[in-house]
Amino acid sequence: MGRWDRRNFGKAHDSIVTNVVERIQAAAKHLGIDGDVVPFGSHTNTLCNANSDCDVTFVPREDVWGEAALHILKLIAQELPSHGFKSIIHIFQASIPIIKAIDPGGVEVDLCIGNHLGIHNSRLVAAYCQLDRRVGEVCRLVKQWAKSEELVSISDGHLTSYAYTLLTLYFLMKSSPPLLPNLQDLAFGSGHDSVAVVDRKWGQKMTWECKFWEDVELLPKSLNVDSSEKLLRGFFRFYTEEFDWSTHAVCVRLATPKQDVSKFNLAAPATKEGWFIEDPFDLRHNLASNCIKEGRQRILARMAEALRLLEEGGLQAFHSLMLW
Structure with missing residues (x-):
């Protein structure tokens, strides 16, 4: 490295x-x-x-x-x-x-x-942010909101900051029209050389494929013209009203605009009640595995409140929430 x-x-x-x-x-x-x-x-x-x-x-x-x-x-x-x-x-x-x-x-x-996987995860997120300024804007707003609401801590049964970034990227891939393409899928479809990373976090030697499309400047711009504020509203609406947490996974690796990902077909174990947020490279890592029932309920309740504020008062009302 x-x-x-x-x-x-x-x-x-x-x-x-x-x-x-x-x-x-x-x-x-x-x-x-x-x-x-x-x-x-x-x-x-x-x-x-x-x-x-x-x-x-x-x-x-x-x-x-x-x-x-x-x-x-x-x-x-x-x-x-x-x-x-x-x-x-x-x-x-x-x-x-x-x-x-x-x-x-x-x-x-x-x-x-x-931590080779951490490096590659960061490079992947950076590539998505380079595609469109709105990606970084919405990701930062979501992360700031989660931190202000004290929803960033696996020790308290919530989610990590990185998990909220994956939630945001997945939503932006599912928006209509999609703001983001699937960079991992593009790399596999174009015959990119393998980027094999060895990791031993699970107590044994495992090799993960970490390639993705890195030449983002060659990709066409998205047809999505929504403002960051509208995308932020869409984010909270998607996870409180549209996404089926009982059957689907947040999986940027397999994300497509119209097809959902079943959490029961992935490498890590899943339950109907538990949430599933797959690491893009370490396929055994569900970033929501430590998110307990009370944590999930609290996150969804705070998301619903954020959506209400955005619909009634826009970004100004949303920012006031983060100042409390």
Whole structure:
């Protein structure tokens, strides 16, 4: 894995990420650990705001996993204070062990080891955002709304910020006419070379196909002329009134304008009651698997309230909701 592609960076936050990367890279170099610090997440796909965490992963030159990867993470954690980081917290029991820290500029940083899938997920989202400015606008509004309503936390039985991004992308593929094409499907249909990524998150070596159509500038513009406000209303209406959570999955990998995706035909187990939001590359990962009944009810209730405000008072009323 090489160094990150700066073309995917939001210009306003480029210096923030660069400073974080350089400090962690210096820590690894001081320890004699060879590898690259690669940013991913909202700071690399244009969906960040002033409060966004900075997600980075250290990718060693040689493939490591399990205890070897955890050992490297511990070593870097011990070295970070010497490079200006403070408030360091270890979260080693998660499926992907991470370190949380705060850099000298006050930015919250999440560091993990060898998260190749996270990098590719971020590149995919960045490609969708490059297709049309409205993609980023609607994604950011949905994420800000979810955070303001305290709906972003799997520990509380809700959803992750990334899950809300996938909800938004899937809706924009299903809008009429579609605002977004399916970039993964386009890559498979055009004979793109395989982008195979090995991952061991599930306790065994698994290989996932991560290719998608990257030459987005070659694709025709969408015929959808709806404003971001109208699309936002459509998002909340789609998931509260149209989408069948009991049988269908939110699956950007298989999304088509007119055909729904059955959650019972995918790789991860599904129940009628549970929601299903498939990771675009890790097909065993349902991002809604920890979203409990009370969380689902609360999300839908807040979505219905957001839709009501948008219909009655437009974006001004919607923004007032996020200021409460």
